[in-house]
Amino acid sequence: MARRKKSPEPPPPLIGSWIIQKRARSWMVIDPAGQLVCITLYKRGAMEVVRRLCG
Numbered sequence: 726m727a728r729r730k731k732s733p734e735p736p737p738p739l740i741g742s743w744i745i746q747k748r749a750r751s752w753m754v755i756d757p758a759g760q761l762v763c764i765t766l767y768k769r770g771a772m773e774v775v776r777r778l779c780g
Contacts, residue, residue, distance in 0.1 A: 748764070753771070754774050
């Protein structure tokens with residue numbers, strides 16, 4: 726059985742200068758200074774963290 730080639734991941738979504746980046750099965754939220762803020766299981770959760778911290 727042929728294995729499917731993994732498509733290249735799109736660049737991480739940027740919200741302002743915050744970065745949401747996929748990491749294995751989770752999502753990392755990184756602040757503008759490059760510090761890890763949190764790790765969530767869902768992208769929606771990561772976006773909510775950034776929304777609450779920015780607004």
